[in-house]
Structures are given as C-alpha cells and as structure tokens.
Amino acid sequence: MELSAKAKIRVSPKGATRLLARHPWVYKSDVQDGPPEPGLFPVYGPKGLLAWALWNPASEIAVRAFRFGEVRDAEAALLDNLRLALQRRKGALEQNPGGGYRLVHAEGDFLPALVLDAYAQHVVLQVGSAALEPLTEKLLEVLLETLPVQSVLAKNDQKSRALEGLPQGVRPLHGNVPDQVWVEEGPVRYRVDLREGQKTGAFLDQRDNRLRLDAFRGESALDVFSYHGSFALHLAANFSRVVAVDSSADALRRAQENAAANRLGLETREANAFEFLREQEKQRNLYDLIVLDPPAFAKSKRDLERAYAAYKEINLRAMKLLKPGGVLATASCSHHLSEPLFYEMLSDAAADAHKSLRVIEKRTQGWDHPILLNVPETFYLKFALLEVQQ
Numbered sequence: 001m002e003l004s005a006k007a008k009i010r011v012s013p014k015g016a017t018r019l020l021a022r023h024p025w026v027y028k029s030d031v032q033d034g035p036p037e038p039g040l041f042p043v044y045g046p047k048g049l050l051a052w053a054l055w056n057p058a059s060e061i062a063v064r065a066f067r068f069g070e071v072r073d074a075e076a077a078l079l080d081n082l083r084l085a086l087q088r089r090k091g092a093l094e095q096n097p098g099g100g101y102r103l104v105h106a107e108g109d110f111l112p113a114l115v116l117d118a119y120a121q122h123v124v125l126q127v128g129s130a131a132l133e134p135l136t137e138k139l140l141e142v143l144l145e146t147l148p149v150q151s152v153l154a155k156n157d158q159k160s161r162a163l164e165g166l167p168q169g170v171r172p173l174h175g176n177v178p179d180q181v182w183v184e185e186g187p188v189r190y191r192v193d194l195r196e197g198q199k200t201g202a203f204l205d206q207r208d209n210r211l212r213l214d215a216f217r218g219e220s221a222l223d224v225f226s227y228h229g230s231f232a233l234h235l236a237a238n239f240s241r242v243v244a245v246d247s248s249a250d251a252l253r254r255a256q257e258n259a260a261a262n263r264l265g266l267e268t269r270e271a272n273a274f275e276f277l278r279e280q281e282k283q284r285n286l287y288d289l290i291v292l293d294p295p296a297f298a299k300s301k302r303d304l305e306r307a308y309a310a311y312k313e314i315n316l317r318a319m320k321l322l323k324p325g326g327v328l329a330t331a332s333c334s335h336h337l338s339e340p341l342f343y344e345m346l347s348d349a350a351a352d353a354h355k356s357l358r359v360i361e362k363r364t365q366g367w368d369h370p371i372l373l374n375v376p377e378t379f380y381l382k383f384a385l386l387e388v389q390q
Contacts, residue, residue: 009034009043009055009063016045019065022374024053024107026063034062038130038164040074052077054112054131058165064112064129075135078111079142085109086146089118089368093147097121098184100192100204101368103147108370108378113164116143117200119192120181121150124200125173130164140173151175153194155201170195182261186211188233190258203230205365206293206331209383210234212363216327218288222280224273224314229255229266231291231329236264239288243267245276274310277317289327290318298334307334308345316349319357319388327360328386335380342382360385 011019015030026043035041038056042049043063051065052074071077085104092101103116103123113129123143127133140152152174161168179196182189185207192201210231219240223232226244228251236242236259244255244266252268259266269276273294292314298307311332318328332342343362350357364371365381372378 007035007041009041009053011043011045011050011063013046015063016047016050019043019045019050019063019068022068022372024051024063024065024110024112024375025061026053026065028057028060028062031057031062040078040131042074054129056130056164059130059163064107064131066110066112075138078135079138081110082114082139082142083146085111086143090147092368093118093121096184097148098182098189100183100185100202100207102204102366103143103368105369105378107375108372114139115200117202117204118147118149119183119194119201121148122178122181122194123149123152124155124194125152126155126158126200128158128160128164128166130166133166136173144174149174151177153177155195185230186214186234187237188258188262188264190228190230190233191254191261193254198227203227205333205369205381206230206383208366209329209331209363212361212385213289213291213329214238216289218326220287221289221291222287222318222321223291223293224277224318225292225294226255226268227251227293229258229268231293232266233258233262233264235289235291236262236266241265241267243269245269245271245273247272273314274317277314277321281317281320285321286323287321287326288323289329290322292318292328292330294332296334297332298336301336304336307337308341311337311342312345312349312352315346316353319350319353319355322355322388324388324390326388328357328388329383330386331381331383333381335377337382338376339379339382343384346384346386356389357386358389360387 010033012030015026041055043051052067054064067077098120115126157168213234217238221235221239221242223244226246229244232244297310363383
C-alpha cells in the first residue's frame with residue numbers, strides 16, 4: 001500500500017516506548033504529527049514503523065494499535081483479528097447456542113473500541129471509535145460468515161462515543177432483532193433486554209463466577225447490587241431463602257420475572273445498599289452467603305480514595321452479617337482498584353470487622369473477556385470467595 005508522507009502518524013519517544021512495550025494506546029499529547037481525519041494508519045517512532053492503529057486526532061486516546069509491525073493491508077489485518085476472536089468463541093457457541101458470551105473484547109482481542117456480545121445467537125455490537133465506525137458493514141460480514149447468528153443490533157448509545165465525535169443511536173443491522181431474549185446459564189435462564197438493558201443487555205463478565213456459586217448450599221443468602229437477580233437465581237435453587245437487593249425497582253421486577261420463569265422463590269428489597277447493610281446489622285440478621293457485586297466506584301484515578309472507602313464499607317458490613325463458616329462472594333469491576341489493592345481493602349475490612357477470613361478462591365472475569373499482560377486496563381474484574389472462620 002502506497003502512502004503519502006501525510007498518511008502517517010508520528011509519535012514521541014514516550015509514545016514509541018508504550019507501543020514497543022505492546023500497549024496499544026498513545027495519547028494525543030504524545031503524538032507529533034498525523035493525518036487530519038480519522039482512519040487506519042501506520043505509526044512511526046524515532047526509529048521507524050511501530051504499528052498500525054485506529055487514529056482519531058480529536059480523541060484523547062489518539063492512537064489505538066491493532067497490529068504491531070508491517071502489514072500489507074491494514075483493513076484486512078483488522079478483519080483477520082476479528083475472525084480469530086470469533087473462532088476462539090465458536091466452540092462454546094456451538095456447544096451452548098442458548099448461552100451468553102462475549103465475542104469480541106476490544107483491546108483484549110486486538111480490536112480496540114469494539115465489543116460484540118451474543119445472547120442466544122442474537123448479537124449486540126458497540127463501536128467506540130470514529131476510525132472503526134465506517135467499517136461496521138465489513139465487520140458485520142465477517143461475523144455472519146463465521147458464526148451462526150439470528151440477528152445483530154448496533155447499540156451505539158454509550159456516552160463515550162461523544163469523545164470520538166460520534167452520534168448515539170440504536171439500530172438493527174441484520175435479521176429480526178427481538179426486544180428481549182432468554183439466555184441459558186447453567187441450571188437457570190434469564191431475560192435480557194437488548195435495546196434498553198445496561199451495557200449490551202447484561203453483565204457477561206460475571207457468568208463463570210455466577211456458575212461457581214451453584215456449588216454452595218445453605219439456609220439464607222443475600223445478593224446485594226443484584227440488578228436483575230443474576231447471582232440470586234443461582235443461589236435460589238440451593239438456599240432456603242434468598243434476598244435480592246437493588247436501588248432500581250425496574251431491575252427487581254425483572255429479577256422476580258426471572259425467578260418465576262425458573263420456578264424459584266426470591267425475595268426482593270428496593271433499597272440503598274449501604275443503608276440496607278447497616279440496617280441488617282442493627283437487626284442482627286445473619287446469612288450463610290452474601291454476594292457483593294457493586295458498580296465501578298472508581299471510574300478514574302481521582303475517585304480511588306473515595307472508592308476504596310466505599311468498597312471497604314460494604315465489605316465490612318457484609319462480613320459482620322455472615323455466620324461462622326459463612327461465605328462472602330465479593331467483586332470489584334474498577335480497573336483503578338488493582339488486585340493487590342482489592343485484597344488490601346478486604347484485609348482492612350476484615351480487621352475492622354474483627355473477623356478472620358479464609359480465601360477460598362481468587363477469581364476474575366470470564367475467559368471470553370481476555371486479559372493482556374501488557375495492557376493492565378483489560379484486567380478489571382476481581383472476584384473473591386472468602387469464608388468466615390471466627
């Protein structure tokens with residue numbers, strides 16, 4: 001491919017160092033020169049070609065590399081990355097076509113700013129890059145030729161698109177897109193609202209952790225920040241009493257509908273999680289198992305101190321509500337709260353709660369949300385199973 005001198009991106013030594021370390025992002029402040037419009041372009045450092053990347057001069061993350069080194073055809077290389085990502089998931093989809101899986105995990109699959117989630121063969125697509133947006137139809141072609149798909153919905157309503165100068169909108173791309181689908185997850189099934197649900201409709205990164213809880217038994221369990229009852233459904237089959245807590249009445253209504261569809265008993269409480277846990281402590285209620293799956297309290301480094309305190313508060317309260325031998329299943333989806341800091345927070349909470357806890361298992365996001373060692377941002381979900389000793 002012949003390129004004019006202007007059709008190149010030149011980065012500073014600092015930007016080059018990031019790409020040489022195989023981190024795909026270069027910030028605008030570390031770009032020396034680049035084309036005036038978004039697109040797919042080669043990236044050069046002081047010593048020559050480094051990578052090919054999605055480029056947007058208006059974005060704070062101006063460079064998002066998808067292939068390091070030489071390529072003959074940038075667009076073909078990007079589409080090959082998509083084929084490889086889909087092939088990695090193909091076996092799981094064929095084995096369980098009614099399940100929910102992430103087909104593309106953005107940078108984790110060398111497809112920056114692209115997310116594809118499949119819910120019972122109905123796919124939701126999200127594009128977060130001005131350089132990638134014009135390739136939507138070609139991305140769709142690769143998807144349809146690689147996997148059995150019933151429908152595809154472009155759910156480009158994320159606020160982050162504004163940072164790329166992109167409009168928000170939701171539109172069907174292929175097939176008859178239903179408003180809602182039922183997804184199978186081990187012994188339970190739950191309904192996903194494709195158009196109106198959070199993110200792409202559900203939280204698939206916790207799927208394997210929810211399935212892990214099928215192994216536990218007891219009298220009473222509590223699912224805090226329950227959303228539509230995903231963890232609670234798995235607990236309800238094996239615990240005599242399960243309470244799902246969320247601040248959204250609509251989410252709890254969906255949780256009840258999911259429980260009814262599975263013929264499971266489920267109590268719901270519409271409440272602020274912090275206030276609910278404090279009230280339960282005052283009432284001296286105790287549980288055999290508690291799930292804490294809060295939203296990301298730390299969305300930036302500036303939030304970290306406040307987020308640490310919030311995570312510690314809910315975990316401390318939950319620890320006090322567990323019986324001896326009780327299990328705390330606790331998570332953080334905040335990338336900025338690192339894994340070491342997550343476990344430091346849990347240790348601090350245990351000390352202040354005057355509880356001794358044994359680590360049953362350290363877990364993370366599902367296998368279809370791949371983590372790249374060179375890209376710490378791809379490792380965001382921490383999930384701990386802890387048992388109260390005394």
